[in-house]
Amino acid sequence: MTVTTRLEALPHRHVLTVPTLPSAVRLARETAEQALTEWGVSLLHPAVGQALLIVSELVTNAVRHAAALSPQTTVLYAAGADCLAFGVHDRHPYRPRLTGMIGGTAAGGLATVMELTLGLGGTAVVRGDADGQGKTIWITLPL
Template sequence: MFFYRHARHFTVPVDQAAVPQARRLARAALSDWGSALGDQLVDTIMLIVTELVTNSVLHAGDRTSCVDVTLRLRDGRLTVEVRDDHPSRPSLNGAAAGDEHGRGLYIVHHLAGERGGCVRVQTCAERPGKVVVVELETGTMMYAWRGALAEPVAVAS
């Protein structure tokens, strides 16, 4: 299969600036990849990054000094991964009407479902903690081309 792959990884410290910094870096990556994703999908990705990094800061901040974020675009799927060092898995706890927190994962699951995607949690093999992985269908295929009128080139993953 022929595909073109984009990937961006960055780490933010667990502090007040983590979420705005993660949003800024994610938006820069998506901007670098071009406008093929569309504004609505970019907004969805930004909300997912916001919710997942916020969860890591709020719930893993006592066990980790940083949060790793990876964005990947390949074969019409965009993957967002957020990793922290806290071993407990996030859960879909219900939030009462007056609660300030507790809705983030519901939002992420809903957004992923709307884009034909999924949410899963994986353990980290190389260090303690977990990775929350969100996959979204982008509705676009991106290819690498060898010359202006040449055929697609398989790009190693």
């Protein structure tokens, strides 16, 4: 089953598109908190705090590294009874490698994202846009 198929199968979805500015980080996190609450996912669930940190790190990376080529960033949120998924999309063509970041010398936002994601038993994947000029980093976490 692909990430897209799983996302479509999840009953709760929300999309947020914001200017690729530092204020996007706080707004993306607050939107995640609001959506999770509306969907009946407790903010006290053991995975939620780390999921919010992952969203914040991914949006921060978009602001730091993609803003020049991507005036907007889109955050996609989805959840089901046992799964939380989200993607952060920008229009910068660079697609980071997510493998090899644990136990290696990688540091910073994506290394943190991978450590938290894998620590929760989740998955991470980078999907390029069809035109090669953007990408979405998808994270799926068990609840």
